[in-house]
Amino acid sequence: MEDDDICMDVFSRLPIKTLLGLKCVCKRWHGIVSDRSFVQGLSQRPEPLVGFFFQERYQWASEDIRTISFIPARMEDTQLKQTIFSFLPEDVVVLGSCNGLVCCRSVFPSPFPSIIVCNPSNKQWIRLQKTRPDKESSYGLAFNPSQTERDMTNFTVVRVSQAQTDMDDDEDDDDDDDDDDDSYFAFEIYSSQAGAWKKSKEVCQCNDKLFKNKGVFAGGKLHWLTDEDRVLSFEVENELSWLISSPFPTTHFTVIPEMCIGESGGRLHYIMISEDGLHVWALEDYYDSNWSLVHTATLEALEEENSHLLINTRQRVSQRVSIDSMPWIDPLAFKDGLLLMRVSTKILLYCIETKKMKELCKVSELGRNCIFGPLVIPYSMSLAPLN
Numbered sequence: 366m367e368d369d370d371i372c373m374d375v376f377s378r379l380p381i382k383t384l385l386g387l388k389c390v391c392k393r394w395h396g397i398v399s400d401r402s403f404v405q406g407l408s409q410r411p412e413p414l415v416g417f418f419f420q421e422r423y424q425w426a427s428e429d430i431r432t433i434s435f436i437p438a439r440m441e442d443t444q445l446k447q448t449i450f451s452f453l454p455e456d457v458v459v460l461g462s463c464n465g466l467v468c469c470r471s472v473f474p475s476p477f478p479s480i481i482v483c484n485p486s487n488k489q490w491i492r493l494q495k496t497r498p499d500k501e502s503s504y505g506l507a508f509n510p511s512q513t514e515r516d517m518t519n520f521t522v523v524r525v526s527q528a529q530t531d532m533d534d535d536e537d538d539d540d541d542d543d544d545d546d547d548s549y550f551a552f553e554i555y556s557s558q559a560g561a562w563k564k565s566k567e568v569c570q571c572n573d574k575l576f577k578n579k580g581v582f583a584g585g586k587l588h589w590l591t592d593e594d595r596v597l598s599f600e601v602e603n604e605l606s607w608l609i610s611s612p613f614p615t616t617h618f619t620v621i622p623e624m625c626i627g628e629s630g631g632r633l634h635y636i637m638i639s640e641d642g643l644h645v646w647a648l649e650d651y652y653d654s655n656w657s658l659v660h661t662a663t664l665e666a667l668e669e670e671n672s673h674l675l676i677n678t679r680q681r682v683s684q685r686v687s688i689d690s691m692p693w694i695d696p697l698a699f700k701d702g703l704l705l706m707r708v709s710t711k712i713l714l715y716c717i718e719t720k721k722m723k724e725l726c727k728v729s730e731l732g733r734n735c736i737f738g739p740l741v742i743p744y745s746m747s748l749a750p751l752n
Contacts, residue, residue, distance in 0.1 A: 372397050377406060381486060381746040382415070404748045405517050408464075408510035412745040414438050414701045418449070418459045418467070424737040427500070429472040431456040432732060435744075436725050438703060438714060445730055452488040457481060459740055460504040461580040465747020468506040468522055468580075470498040482506070482520060482557075482751065485744075489751040493522065493555055495562060502526045505580025505587035507601045510749050518749055521601050522555040523587055524562075525575065548572045552599060552606065569597060569606040577738070578698060583628040586651075590626045596633070598651060611635060612646040612656035621685050623692050627699025627743070634659075636696050636704060640683055643667060645699075645717055660717040671722040674713060681709075691736060700743035707736065 376384060376397060388395045397403060416437040421430040435446040450457060450469070457469035460480075467485060471478040478498050483490035498504075508520040530547040552565040573591035581588045589597040594611040612635055615622050622639035633648040635656060645660035664682060668675040681693040695707045704715040710728045715721070728735055 369393075369397060373400075373403055373406075376403070381407070381412065381748060384748065385486060398748070399750075401517070401750070404750065405510075407748060408517060412465065412747060414703055414743055415746055416744055417698055417705050418462065418740070418742040418744055419731055419735070420459055420740040421732045421734040422738055422740065423734055428474065429458050430732070430734060431472050433457075433459060434731050436705070436712065438725070445726055449485050450483070452485075453481060453483060453490055459742050461506040461582075462742045462744050463506040463508040463520075463582045464510050465745055465749055466506060466508045466520055466751075467742070467744070468504060470504075473500060480504075480522065480555075482522065484747060484749055484751055486746045487748060487750065491557075491751050493562075494560065496555070498524075503575045503579045503589055505582065505589070505599070507582050507585075507587060508749075509585075510747060518751060519556070519558045521557070523580070523599060523601065524553040524555075525550050525589065525597070525599070526553070527551075527571075527574075530570070550597060550606065552604070554601075554604070565604045567599075567604045567606050569608065571595075571597065571608060573597070573608075577624075578626045578741075581626050581628055581633065583633040584631055586633075588626060588633055590624065596626060596635070598633075607651070609648065609651060610654040612654075612658070613637065613644070620683050621688060621692070623695050625696040625699055627704075629699065629701050634699055636699050638682070638694050638696055638706075640664070640679065643704075643715075645704075662720060667720075667722075670720050674711070674722050674724060675708065695736075697739070697741040698743050700745075705741060705743075 384398050388398045416435055419434045419436055432447055433450055435449045456472040458472055460468045460470055467483050469481045480493040480496045480498050481490050503525045505523045510517050527548050527550055530549055550569040550571055552567055553562055554565055555562045573593040573595055575589045576592050577590050579589045587599045591597055594615055596609040598609055599606045618639050620640045622637050624637050627634050635646045637644045642663040646656035647659045649655045649657050664678045668678045685692050696704055698705045702717050706713055712725045713722045714725050
């Protein structure tokens, strides 16, 4: 109908949050917004960052913390939400997000742990079959909604696990005195199209440990930050992995720097905060580990531009000379030119384009364990169906 075409044209210009409200107005509008061709058309446009999922972790205990806070990125909507995942059949731990879909696992301890992929916008979810998740493995979610209408709901989950390389029994005893046996990363892949897991033949020799911002999807690849100035990368389509050197070695500094990785403009970005200030690099070449510096600001410049939020920044950053001490500034997540960071007792959002910061919430609002390596996941909305 011609009227429907006019509605679709108007609706296609509206944000997804508004479209979700229009679905409740009448059956006709519900049908238009739910139409797969309309949803596929929406997927061609980039969706803005709407906020961050924030989940605490105990520093020593093996149990998971069940509460997941959603921190809106917009100043006018800074009230924390803790019921985003109430539509799921169980409490979960957030593992990653990609173009509107979210990958989660059961909260431990659990008698029958599983992995769930869901869309919080339309409250649809599916449980991955024949999956026994564990806390030691890392996961990444790859989802490209701008495909054909037929393939627009296909996604991939990649599980990364680390194991020791088998050593020959007849090695000399002297070899046993080496620091560590060689380790490697192995990959398992779940395809929603196949509805099953498969073990990849690809392995990556590496002794590093994965930490912080695990499973960042950019340029058709998943990325995990390691604790040794490198990034583990896995190309989903061709099942290839390699290690990318960081743009700047941390051994250069007298004070321990803080890092994170993220995606902006389809490229992987590396963020570092040190006594030299804030630096943001974008990856130009995977094979040569070639980075370009896209943004820099000294601690003094950051403080001058945001004097209502920062004071004595250099002095406080310079106090972290031991890994056991808590950093004054901790970059938590980066997406679309926006950096979420903890500065002392505040959670701030920094825009690299304007060099301005704004306070989103207090650390105390997120829980008592929120400074001990929390899980922080950027989120953009999507109408992509999962049923």
